[in-house]
Amino acid sequence: MIKRKDGFSGERALVLPASIIHTMENNPLANALHITDIGYYPRAEHHFRKRETPISQYVFIYCVEGRGWFSVNDERYEIKSNQCFILPANVPHSYGADDTDPWTIYWIHFKGDLAEYYALRLLTPIDIKPTIYSRINGRLNLFEEIYHTLELGYSKENLLYSCSAFHHFLGTICYLQEYRNATVNDISNDLVDAAIHFMKENIGKKLSISEIxxxxxxxxxxxxxxFNHRTGHSPVNYFNLLKIQHACYLIDCTDIKINQVCHKIGIEDCYYFSRLFSKIMGMSPSKYRKHKKG
Structure with a gap:
């Protein structure tokens, strides 16, 4: 079996310097919960990691597509799309992508006085399935906020905001029902609204019309x-409009490279993404990034 630790098309990762981690460990707010590494691996074929020598961080992994596995304390768990888990600190572990359907994952290494309390809820896989009341895309946008804030630099304000946002991010998972209930009155049970919500919750995936x-x-x-009568668009065309809308958000609000944006919206072919973007927006993704707005 081929095993690869890194090097995936469209991947992003940040490893915070040891001096910055030391700074957070000496700040009473940041020391409660802080990130040491953060990243995103799309279709991480042959992804594999084995740590026989334990690390001091907890490892959070959120699988949004594909399949994978992890092993800890002589227990092996199979992971599928829309599941997440946390590997405990100071314990040997291993994990990797499925050979035939490799996972797409968001991952975070973290530490802090409160880290264990969050981890205890996620030591075994939990489901985060899209429903009429789910807010998956909102959670992933929060991840992007954290990543982008750290990418902007390690000022005290950036570090403390990322720590505060990470509390919220973990809270959306540990208190899943409460997170969903917080906006339950804003979501209609109408067929078309339900379909559009489902599309938004799966913006990073390929969906067939039969699935919708x-x-x-x-x-x-x-x-x-x-759907055609109510929106004036076929479901497939509307889904593409939503994908390009989200691509515009990523181009406007983050520093993600253009060839990484397509992976974030579930399009693996960068050339097709560029043609679709140009058709809908009237300009290429790179020109759109340079275009003055507002």
Whole structure:
């Protein structure tokens, strides 16, 4: 079996310097919970990591697509799409992507006085499945905020904001139902609204029209007719509009490279992404980034 620790197309990763971690460990706010490493691996084929010598950080992994596994304390767990888990600190472990359907993961290494209390809730895999009340895309946007804040530099304000946002990020998972209930009154049970919400929650994936229709509980033909009548677009075209809308957000609000943006919206072919973006926005992604707005 091929095993690769890193080097994935579209990947992003930040490893905070030891001096910065030391600074956070000596700050009473940051020491409660702080990030040491953070990243994103799309379709991480042959991803594998084995640590026989334990590390002092907890390792959070959120699988949004594909499959993988992890092993700790002689127990092996299979991981599928829309699941997450935390590996305990100071314990040998290993993990990796499935050979045939490699995972796409968001990952964070973290420490702090409160780290153990968050980790205890996630030592075994938990499901974060898209539903009419889920807020998956909001959670992933929060991850991007944390990443982008740290990417901007290690000022005291940036570090403390990233720590505060990370509390919220873990809270959206540890208190999943409460996170969903917080905006439950803003979500309609209407068929079209439910379908659009489902699309947004799966913006980083490929969805077939049958998968979207199944989520609403209607046949493909009946669902498509209603959706077209209400929106003026086919479900597939509307999903592409949402993908490009999110791509614009990533281009406007982050420093993600153009060839990484396509992976974030579930398009593996960068050339197809550029053609689709240009068709919808009237300019290429790179020109859009330079275009003055506001």
């Amino acid at each position: 229709a199944e989520h609403t509980g209607y046949s493909v033909s009946h669902f498509s007719t209603i």
